[in-house]
Amino acid sequence: MTTAVKDPLVGRLIDGRYLVHDRIASGGMATVYLATDTRLERPVALKVMHTHLAADASFVARFTREARSAARLSHPGVVSVYDQGASDSTVYLAMEYIPGRTLRDLVAASAPLTLGDSLDLIEEVLDGLAAAHAAGLVHRDVKPENVLVGDDGRLRVADFGLARAATTATGGATSTLIGTVGYLAPELVLDGASDERADVYAAGVVLYELLTGRAPFAGGAPAQVAFRHVSQDVPLVSDVRPGLPPGVDELVAGATHREPDHRFRDAGVMLEQVRDLRDSLPDTVLDAPPALVPQSPAVAAAVGGTRVQSRDHVVALPVGELRDAASGTPTRAETRAHTRAETRAELREQERGATRALPRPSPAGSGPLGLPADDDERSAATGGRRSRRKLLLVLVAALAAVLLAGGGAAVWAYTAGPLSKLAVPGVVPGTLDSAEQTLRARELVPTVDYQYDDDVAAGRVISTDPAAGARVDKGSTVTLHVSRGAQLRAVPSLTGLDQDAASKALQDAGLAVGTVDQDWSETVPEGLVIRQQWGPNPPLKAGTEVGFTTSKGREPITAPTDLTGKSLADATKEITDAGLKVGKTDRQNDDTVPKDSVISAAADPSGGDLHRGDAVDLVVSDGPSQVQLQDMTGKSLDEAKGLLSAQDLQLNVIQFFGTRVVKQDPAPGTLLAPGSTVTLYTAP
Known part of the structure; x- marks a missing residue:
């Protein structure tokens, strides 16, 4: 037990x-x-x-x-x-x-998944990676085992930087690479160098597995799998799963291109592509059940079946052996194994040949154990054994010579030959600190050249000299061109300048002239700048366009027409709504225009265009002209008639047997319009 x-x-x-x-x-x-x-x-x-x-x-x-x-x-x-x-x-x-399981468990149990589920899952993975890349962190070992699926259904990426720490501890990028061969980007295999694009490559492989349930490269020794990442493109998803939209192949290819410069720059860019692809597809396509092309029995056996199984993918491989594999030559371990196998086969063949050359023992004259009985036969047997021993000695000596020669060649290759040179690692667009650490780990000497760059954030590497991939001697200097960020220019004040002077001021400040508009201004003379697109703060990137607006002068205004007969209140509103004001107001009697209505209007100044704030003078009616009724009391009827007639008033007489006026209506002093009637009462 x-x-x-x-x-x-x-x-x-x-x-x-x-x-x-x-x-x-x-x-x-x-x-x-x-x-x-x-x-x-x-x-x-x-x-x-x-x-x-x-x-x-x-x-x-x-x-x-x-x-x-x-x-x-x-x-x-x-x-x-x-x-x-x-x-x-x-x-x-x-x-x-995080209670739950890993994405590897989900892939092993359920892949291939629908296109919609696959995009949803990789989106969550990329969301976490994008945040890390924005903070200057590179994972280096993205794989389903390092993605946790919580009981809440949320995905979380784990183990940032641990592969990098382990690789450096085991000898740096120039000796041993620790990673997961199924997800290693080609540059990691060849040079041990990595940036955000290595994580993008691994994420593309994960998406391939979600969609197909298969690893793009599987089966064989770890070095062989790594070599296939270097020498072969990741297969098209549609080769395994027909009927998917072309954008799926483009997405996976954009993430897994063997040249880092042709991949998505970081997880954030790939995340945008995933979202754009999903948003462009109908639900019927996203939710369609997967249908795969069956694998042949030979292929299935070679890669361990059609499904990706849960397994420990992490291995430590000498980068030198991976370079040998990538260049098409056998690794040193494979060479040694092959040599031993060949030697054993050759020895067995020689022994069989030597045995067949011996005379067969005579059945009648055989001694004990089947040995020849006479001296000639014993001599023949002894000679055969000696021949075999000599042959073995010759083979052993030849094998030793081959091994010594191979070892010497290897020593020469790694000390003075082509393998003594190092490939400059790709560190763009990493941070300065991570780039310096990467170069020092490769036994290269970093120097820094700061320069302005409108597109690369401050503190991140723009390029290297020599460029990534160039092979240099150990201890060589590699210049890191590091961004200071965008070169900022103060925006000059343009207000009050004419268009030519404003354009020159912008060009002198390292900025560009943007759109020039025109507008009316009550305060700025025609042709001078009224306002500009950007103020003096904040400063702008060099070459940024700055637009401005010049004055067309004061805006002409047409005075309201047809004010005659309108009430003074209505006329005043029309004048002020037009941007003008009511000037002098005169009043006069008018027999045709009602009282408090406009008789006439005139602009001040007269003639030409009016502008905001100019005045409009008005003549307002006091109604028809009026006369004051005199006191007719005590006057004779004839005298009263004469007075009323002189004032253009009409007479109405009410007599009580007399001709003297004793009463009048209206009362004396009343203002009456011409033609009004006055009633007089007479008595004796």
Whole structure:
């Protein structure tokens, strides 16, 4: 009966803080445990590095730096890093605990997925990667195992920078590469160099698996798989899954191009492409069930079946061997294995030939054990054995010579020959700090040249000299052209200048003349600048266009017409609505225009165009002219008639047997319009 060996860390309190409960998973670099942070009383995923890495001081230092960088990243699509430390030779990382499973489990159980589900999943992966890339972090080991699918259904990317830390600890980019061969970008295989585009390549491979349930390159030794990434394009998705829109092939090809410069620049750019593709497709296409081209039995057997199985993909490979594979020559391990196999086959063949050359023993004269009985036969047998021994010695000597020659050639190749040169790693558009670290890890000497760049953010690498991929000697200087950001120019004040002077002021400031408009102005003379597109703050990028507006002078205004007969209130409103004002107002009697209505209007100044604020003079009617009724009381009827007639008034007489006026209506002093009637009462 076999007794299970208990994990020695289960039940231990790590660093006086983390109580380990159970082992969750184990990978190529670490084992993950479910633990409790006793200080904050919360569950954590405790990643404990393997002993051989924890014993390497350079790894611990690098791991600490990478962990601190990852801890600064806060995004819902990235597993949060809480803490890192070392205690009693145990190097650990405390991370957010995500109950659930990995994307690898989902792929193994359900892939191929519908196009819509595949795009949704890769969008969540890219969302987390985009946040990391924006913060200057490169993952280097993107794969389904490093994407956690929480019980809430949300995807989170884990393990930022750990592959980089492990690779550096094991000898740097020039000796050993730690990564997942199924997802390694070609530049990682050839040079160990990486930037955001290496993560984009791996994300493209993950999308291929989601859509097809198969790895694009599978089967064979790790070096062979890595070599296929370098020497072959990732197959078209439509070759495996016909009927998909052409944009799917374009998306995967844009992410997995063998030349980094032809890939999406970072995860953010790929994320935009994924969203654009999904938004352009109808639900019937996104939700259509997948239909794959069946694999032949031989291919299926070679790659381990049609589905991508859950497995530990992380391996450590000498970059030199990967370069040999990429150049089409066998790796040193493969050469040694092949030589041993050939030697054994040749020895067996020679032994068979030597045995067949011996005389067969005579049945009648055979001695004990079937040996020849006479001296001649014994001599023949002895000679055969000696021949075989001589042949073996010759073969061993020849094999030794071959191995020595091969070893010498290898030493020469790596010390003085073509393999002594290093490929300049691609560090564009990484940060200056990461670029310098990458170059120093490759035994190259970085120098910095700062320059302005309108498109590259400040602090990021624009280009290198020599360019990425160029092969140089160890210790060579590589110039990093680093962006200062856009060159900013102060915007001059243009107000009050004419158009020519304003254009010259912009050009002298390193800016460009934008659109020139015109507008009316009550205060700025014609031809001078009224306003400009940008003020003096903030400063603008050199060459930015700045538009401005010049004055056409005062805006001409036409005075309202047909004011005659309108009430004074209505006429005043029309005049002010037109931007003018009511000037002098005269009043006069008018027999035809009602009282308080306009008789006439005149502009001031008279003649020419009017402008805002000019006056319009009005003549307003006081109604018809009037006379004051005299006192007729006591006058004779004839005298009263004469007075009323002189004032153009009409007489109405009411007599009571007399001719003297005793009463009048209206009363004396009343103002009457000409033609009005006055009633007089007479008595004796």
